[in-house]
Amino acid sequence: MEITAYRHRVQYYETDQMKVVHHSNYIRWFEEARTDFLEKSGFSYAWMEEQGIIIPVLSVSAEYKAMVHYGEDVLIKPTVTGFNGVKLLLSYEVRQEGTGELTTTGTSCHCFLDREYRPLRLKKEFPQVYMMFASCLEGQE
Amino acid sequence: MEITAYRHRVQYYETDQMKVVHHSNYIRWFEEARTDFLEKSGFSYAWMEEQGIIIPVLSVSAEYKAMVHYGEDVLIKPTVTGFNGVKLLLSYEVRQEGTGELTTTGTSCHCFLDREYRPLRLKKEFPQVYMMFASCLEGQE
Amino acid sequence: MEITAYRHRVQYYETDQMKVVHHSNYIRWFEEARTDFLEKSGFSYAWMEEQGIIIPVLSVSAEYKAMVHYGEDVLIKPTVTGFNGVKLLLSYEVRQEGTGELTTTGTSCHCFLDREYRPLRLKKEFPQVYMMFASCLEGQE
Amino acid sequence: MEITAYRHRVQYYETDQMKVVHHSNYIRWFEEARTDFLEKSGFSYAWMEEQGIIIPVLSVSAEYKAMVHYGEDVLIKPTVTGFNGVKLLLSYEVRQEGTGELTTTGTSCHCFLDREYRPLRLKKEFPQVYMMFASCLEGQE
Numbered sequence: 001m002e003i004t005a006y007r008h009r010v011q012y013y014e015t016d017q018m019k020v021v022h023h024s025n026y027i028r029w030f031e032e033a034r035t036d037f038l039e040k041s042g043f044s045y046a047w048m049e050e051q052g053i054i055i056p057v058l059s060v061s062a063e064y065k066a067m068v069h070y071g072e073d074v075l076i077k078p079t080v081t082g083f084n085g086v087k088l089l090l091s092y093e094v095r096q097e098g099t100g101e102l103t104t105t106g107t108s109c110h111c112f113l114d115r116e117y118r119p120l121r122l123k124k125e126f127p128q129v130y131m132m133f134a135s136c137l138e139g140q141e
Numbered sequence: 142m143e144i145t146a147y148r149h150r151v152q153y154y155e156t157d158q159m160k161v162v163h164h165s166n167y168i169r170w171f172e173e174a175r176t177d178f179l180e181k182s183g184f185s186y187a188w189m190e191e192q193g194i195i196i197p198v199l200s201v202s203a204e205y206k207a208m209v210h211y212g213e214d215v216l217i218k219p220t221v222t223g224f225n226g227v228k229l230l231l232s233y234e235v236r237q238e239g240t241g242e243l244t245t246t247g248t249s250c251h252c253f254l255d256r257e258y259r260p261l262r263l264k265k266e267f268p269q270v271y272m273m274f275a276s277c278l279e280g281q282e
Numbered sequence: 283m284e285i286t287a288y289r290h291r292v293q294y295y296e297t298d299q300m301k302v303v304h305h306s307n308y309i310r311w312f313e314e315a316r317t318d319f320l321e322k323s324g325f326s327y328a329w330m331e332e333q334g335i336i337i338p339v340l341s342v343s344a345e346y347k348a349m350v351h352y353g354e355d356v357l358i359k360p361t362v363t364g365f366n367g368v369k370l371l372l373s374y375e376v377r378q379e380g381t382g383e384l385t386t387t388g389t390s391c392h393c394f395l396d397r398e399y400r401p402l403r404l405k406k407e408f409p410q411v412y413m414m415f416a417s418c419l420e421g422q423e
Numbered sequence: 424m425e426i427t428a429y430r431h432r433v434q435y436y437e438t439d440q441m442k443v444v445h446h447s448n449y450i451r452w453f454e455e456a457r458t459d460f461l462e463k464s465g466f467s468y469a470w471m472e473e474q475g476i477i478i479p480v481l482s483v484s485a486e487y488k489a490m491v492h493y494g495e496d497v498l499i500k501p502t503v504t505g506f507n508g509v510k511l512l513l514s515y516e517v518r519q520e521g522t523g524e525l526t527t528t529g530t531s532c533h534c535f536l537d538r539e540y541r542p543l544r545l546k547k548e549f550p551q552v553y554m555m556f557a558s559c560l561e562g563q564e
Contacts, residue, residue, distance in 0.1 A: 012176060012186065013169045013304050017297040017352060017472075023480040024295055024450040028154045031447070035153060045153065046212030049440075057446040061484035070299060071187030154447055156440040158331075158493060163436050164339045165313070168306040190299075198305040202343035211440060294458060294468065295451045310436045317435060327435065328494030353469030 001041060001135045005075035006033040007097065012070055020067040026104050027060055030092045033076035034108070041132050053126060054113040055088070062106040073097040080136035085123045087111055088133060142182060142276045146216035147174040148238065153211055161208040167245050168201055171233045174217035175249070182273050194267060195254040196229070203247040214238040221277035226264045228252055229274060283323060283417045287357035288315040289379065294352055302349040308386050309342055312374045315358035316390070323414050335408060336395040337370070344388040355379040362418035367405045369393055370415060424464060424558045428498035429456040430520065435493055443490040449527050450483055453515045456499035457531070464555050476549060477536040478511070485529040496520040503559035508546045510534055511556060 008029050016022040038045045048055065068074055075095050082089030087109060094104035112120040123130045149170050157163040179186045189196065209215055216236050223230030228250060235245035253261040264271045290311050298304040320327045330337065350356055357377050364371030369391060376386035394402040405412045431452050439445040461468045471478065491497055498518050505512030510532060517527035535543040546553045 011169070011173055012298060013172055013306055015299040016294060017299065017301040018477065018479070019299040022295050023483060024447055024454070027447040027450055028152070031154055032152055044212060046210075054441065056441070057487060059484065059486045060446060060450075061482065063482045064480060069187075071185060153439060154445050157435060158438040158440065158442040159336065159338070160440040164342060165306055165309040165436055168309055172306070195300065197300070198346060200343065200345045201305060202341065204341040205339060293451070293455055295454055310434070313436055314434055326494060328492075351469075353467060 001132065003037050003078055003080070003136060004040065005077040005095075006036040008032060008074050008076060010068060010070050010072050010074065015070050020069055023062065023064060026062045026064070026094065026106060029074070029076050029094065030060065030062075030078070030090075030106050030108055033078045033092060034090060037078050041136075043129050043132060048129070051126070052115045053120060053122075053129065054115070054117070055110045056113060058087075058109045058111055060106065060108045062104060064104055066101060066103040068094070068096075068103050074103065080133060081107075083133045083137045085112075085121070085130055086119065142273065144178050144219055144221070144277060145181065146218040146236075147177040149173060149215050149217060151209060151211050151213050151215065156211050161210055164203070164205060167203045167205070167235065167247060170215070170217050170235065171201065171203075171219070171231075171247050171249055174219045174233060175231060178219050182277075184270050184273060189270070192267070193256045194261060194263075194270065195256070195258070196251045197254060199228075199250040199252055201247065201249045203245060205245055207242060207244040209235070209237075209244050215244065221274060222248075224274045224278045226253075226262070226271055227260065283414065285319050285360055285362070285418060286322065287359040287377075288318040290314060290356050290358060292350060292352050292354050292356065297352050302351055305344070305346060308344045308346070308376065308388060311356070311358050311376065312342065312344075312360070312372075312388050312390055315360045315374060316372065319360050323418075325411050325414060330411070333408070334397045335402060335404075335411065336397070336399070337392045338395060340369075340391040340393055342388065342390045344386060346386055348383060348385040350376070350378075350385050356385065362415060363389075365415045365419045367394075367403070367412055368401065424555065426460050426501055426503070426559060427463065428500040428518075429459040431455060431497050431499060433491060433493050433495050433497065438493050443492055446485065446487060449485045449487070449517065449529060452497070452499050452517065453483065453485075453501070453513075453529050453531055456501045456515060457513065460501050464559075466552050466555060471552070474549070475538045476543060476545075476552065477538070477540070478533045479536060481510075481532045481534055483529065483531045485527060487527055489524060489526040491517070491519075491526050497526065503556060504530075506556045506560045508535075508544070508553055509542065 014021050014025045075097050077093045079091045081091045090108050092106040112122050114120045155162050155166045216238050218234045220232045222232045231249050233247040253263050255261045296303050296307045359375045361373045363373045372390050374388040394404050396402045437444050437448045498520050500516045502514045504514045513531050515529040535545050537543045
């Protein structure tokens, strides 16, 4: 499965007094793009939580290469860079919609837990979800 | 001019531990819808700020009638309920996209300032912006 | 019981490109002050949720009288303006710590629900909480 | 100069429907702690911006080791791990106030710009600020 970019319109409340988007918001945009990717995959995160699949964030990072301003639209493209059924690694690219300029890159690392916060054997208990993530990883290679 | 509804997808970071959207986010959604309305009117807020038109918020209110959850899409419809060139009154209705259920109502009140934060004579200095707001008010009546 | 003011230091991430605090944050400051008031009352909101007392927000409002900037400290003082065991009305005053200048006023309205989101008979089931709110109301009169 | 820890009370609006603090807020807590450190150093960030010293964020990272909940107080301790007058590296430790449990670690990288967003020769133009950061680095070694 190939992951398509997610479009975000910059909001006024996302700016700070440096007149650019506050750096904490990119972490939220990564989540928006992640959520969008899961929904397009057929396994929305809302559905996953209902099934008892919880996917907490173990770590995040972001690198700011160019500032983004109010009134601009950006495209956020997630890529599955690692998946073994236990951990999931994603990377993100944020680009200006018009020019394609790369403004920000980032990563997030996740694991899979059940409702009692115990590690989940995704391959055994939710093989179709396992297959989806695995197919994204193959698409990158 | 008739104002069309703005669509917002509820994000995970907008929820709180009551498992619903935190009430402060609706104030931000009103701003998203206001921004969208201005852009569709031909006078985006980014353009207005460039021209030296600042439209601060004097007051806001929100009434919560039904909870909104992660994974839901809402439509936010602003209406111009008052405008005299000096003050602008807007009201907002938030509805579930699927069912049309009214979840939230709200208002905001604004004035018009120039770059030095002095009251702006909109009718004289930006007659086209004045006309646009006036036409929205007429559309409601 | 008299409610004391809650001190909030303005954060950089609370500003917007107008170089003032974004108006949505005051709604969050009201919540901070409300939480602080409950904790000082001996019935923290975390404790209430554990007991099965949920206090959702039915409505909020804010009036912006003067702008607040990064690097300033404000005092937020909640007042119980209405309480009958079923509904709770609060008002808020935000003042500059140094000068005492009134920058913002606001209100919030709440009800009391149990874990199943049914109305809670506070006077019967949690008489000590009932008494605390009632004593705050008397303090105002 | 030794940097002392900054205390943050977890707010309700910082939680998400997993009933823990949303991961994006830690990036904001790092900023709160950074701001607090600068103020204690005698060179508040508000003062720096007035002088024309802008310190943008080039990158951030966070590692989540244990969840933090509403009603808890955390201590956030920044450490200067790198400084050469051109770039500033900070690391952060977030700990439960009561138990000292390490919940989160993180980093941020910054540069120094003037009002026109040109690189600033901190050592030459603001030697006292340069000395302060340098003394923090020495304190770590």
